Amino acid sequence: MTTIAASGAADAGAPAHPNQFALLGQRRFAPFFWTQFAGAGNDNLFKFAFTVMVTYQLQVAWLPPAMAGLVIGALFILPFLLFSATSGQLADKYDKRALIRMVKWLEVGIMVLAAFGFFAANVVVLLACTFLMGLHSTLFGPVKFAYLPQHLDERELTGGNGMVEMGTFVAILLGNVAGGLLIAMPDVGAHWVGASCIAVALLGRLTAQFIPASPSTDPQLQINWNPFTETWRNLKLARENVVVFRSLLGISWMWFFGAVFLSQFPSFAKEVLHGNEQVASLLLVVFSVGIGTGSLLCEVLSRRHVEIGLVPLGAIGMTVFAVDLYFASRGLPPTGVQTLGAFAAQPAHWRVMADLALLSLFAGLYSVPMYALIQLRSQPTHRARIIAANNILNALFMIASSVLAGLLLKAGCDVPQIFLLTGIANAVVALYIFLLVPEYLLRFVAWVLSHVVYRFRIRGEQHIPLEGPALLACNHVSFVDAVLLMAASPRPIVFVMDHRIFRTPVLGWLFRLAKAIPVAPQKDDPAVYEAAFERAAQVLRDGDLLLIFPEGAITRDGELQEFKGGIAKILERASADGIDPPVVPMALTNLWGSFFSRVEGRAMAKPFRRGFWSRVGLEVGEPMPANAAQPAALRERVAALLAR
Structure with a gap:
């Protein structure tokens, strides 16, 4: 089964491409x-121009500058809370192209009203348009993320999400820069902002005309127009898949984290950095470039798979640089309002910019794999409603961030202190999520081992099935074989392993966390032996990947040992259950002689025996039918892979 056929997501005739940028030459993307680029740009052109106007230009007694960003941000995300459930149903029931075109016409109408608000400097009208643009984004959100898995396969999904995330934040960057520069033009700034908002909305509607058809995934769905009962139903639907639901919580936390920073940039620029409107725009430039860079790096760092091992790496970076931003912004000497040139001339400000850039880069590494995982593991028939549940949670978390930041400001905290508290909270929340969903932590360890300790090359990974049960069989060379195999697979693997390896410090804890199945020889412990094969059979019944090391133990001489009969017993039980899983032969290469192997009789004795970043590999062969995968025949296949 090919990757595209297995995923059911991509166009049948979609050409292969070398990287994510090639998608920009294809009509399916x-x-x-x-279209989404223009929409995100217009949102932020409008919002930032409005925020700068009430922060620097208008004196509105009931909307002080320190609270303006929070109020505007909260109004924008309120529709996500109220109408996401309805928009998710619409995206599952109707063709996504038709919905996108309708939403783009709505945007044109809203921007006409917003232009009037800017011309008349009417804050009430502009606040109403903020809410309406939030409604526009609420309707577009589920369509946006449900569209991608319909047109991209699993190997394209991380790159496609990275491109969308990069495009979104580049659009945020351009929209904020344009909004800040246009609104600052003497006398005519508001007029230029209004005209520009209408022009960008029309451009987005034009590009939407060329989006290919995206058929309904659940045309028989009966729309529940009650937003409250449907919101509750969507959240219950999302909770059915534990990994997906907790990933939704992880993404929502990222938006909480980001909303704190984005809403405080105008105030941070004015009160802490002593800069003018252009300095506030620079902060958003740096933040957006960082997010875009991190998003694009995901495909490279993940080897074009959905690699959630990047999520803990992103969380660590977010905390480290949020905390350092606090220290970098403390004690800056008070000055008058500085221009962009005067601000950039001070070396102390470059540390602030570096912290913002790296903080946002790691936020990109954190978010893109989570979005791709949700798209990949959600059922296609209600994928848009899962995305709607995500938007509901995002809205709750962002509203909470606005309320909490407002309370902290009223309690006397300054902006750097809020950044510090957010960075510390990020560490606590991330650790909690990773302990709840060990797969993130396990994939992170696997990613570090395969990218930092070793240079891990994989050939034939397309032979690992993307769905359905399969039995993987691999030679056993070292104590970290299972960790490397985790890194090689786009799906979680359940390992059957020698019970003695669970006594190994650290590695034993990791394998228990991974729910690996301990197996002992029947003569040593019949109960453990039988329990292992029953659990293995259940893994295949559940449609998951099961991996066994048929040699039964780590090699002591580097040579491939005889394969024992355990694999035949697993296949026999599977056949009794009416399951005939394909058997995928695999061979780890060049691991013999490494620190974790028994090259001199005892593993982990000489830390620098091979140095860091030594080359190791995995060869994956074509799947064998279950009835042909007898131990001797399977050993021949693995031996042939080793001889390549």
């Missing part, structure tokens, strides 16, 4: 990309 490019018109959609530019």
Whole structure:
């Protein structure tokens, strides 16, 4: 089964491409990309121009500058809380192209009203348009993320999400820069902002005309127009898959984290950095470039798979640089309002910019794999409603961030202190999520081992099935074989392993966390032996990947040992259950002689025996039918892979 056929997501004739940027030359992606790009740009052109106007230009007694960003941000995300459930149903029931075109016409109408608000400097009208643009984004959100898995396969999904995330934040960057520069023009700034908002909305509607058809995934769905009962139903639907639901919580926390920073940038620029409007725009430039860079790095660092091992790496970076931003911004000498040139001339400000850039880069590494995982593991028939549940949670978390930041400001905290508290809270929340969903932590360890300790090359990974049960069989060379195999697979693997390895410090804890199945020889412990094969059979019944090391133990001489009969017993039980899983032969290469192997009789004795970043590999062969995978025949296949 090919990757595209297995995923059911991509166009049947979609050409292969070398990297994510090539998607911009394909109709299945490019018109959609530019439509969402224009929408995100317009949102932020409007919002930032409005925020700068009430922060620097208008004196509104009931909307002080320190609270303006929070109020505008909260109004924008309120529709996500109220209408996401309805928008998710619409995206599952109707063709996504038709919905996108309808939403783009709505945006044009809202921007006409917003232009009037800017011309008349009417804050009430502009606040109403903020809410309406939030409604526009609420309707577009589930369509946006449900569209991608319909047109991209598993190997394209991380890159496609990275491109969308990069495009979104580049659009945020351009929208904020344009909004800040246009609104600052003497006398005519508000007029230029209004005209620009209408022009960008029309451009987005034009690109939407070229989006290909995206058929309904659940045309028989009966729409529940009650937003409250449907919101509750969507959250219950999301909770059915534990990994997906907790990933939704992880993404929502990222938006809580980001909303704190984005809402405080105008105030941070004015009160802490002593800069003018252009300095506030620079902060958003740096933040957006960082997010875009991190998003694009995901495909490279993940080897074009959905690699959730990047999520803990992103969380660590977010905390480290949020905390350092606090220290970098403390004690800056008070000055008058500085221009962009005067601000950039001070070396102390470069540390602030570096912290913001790296903080946002790691936020990109954190978010993109989570979005891709949710898209990949959600059922297609209600994928948009899962995304709607995500938007509901995002809205709750962002509203909470606005309320909490407002309370901290009223309690006397300054902006750097809020950044510090957010960075510390991020560490606590991330650790909690990773302990709840050990798969993130396990994949992170696997990613570090395969990228930092070793240079891990994989050939034939397309032979690992993307769905359905399968039995993987691999030679056993070292104590970290299972960790490397985790890194090689796009899906979670359940390992059957020698019970003695669970006594190994650290590694034993990791394998228990991974729910590996301990197996002992029947003569030593019949109960453990039988329990292992029953659990193995259940894994295949559940449609998951099961991996066994048929040699039964780590090699002591580097040679491939005889395969024992355990694999035949597993296949016999599977056949009794009416399951005939394909058997995928695999061979780890060049691990013999490494620190974790028994090259001199005892593993882990000489730390620098091979140095860091030594080359190791995995060869994956074509799947064998279950009835042909007898131990001797399977050993021949693995031996042939080793001889490549």
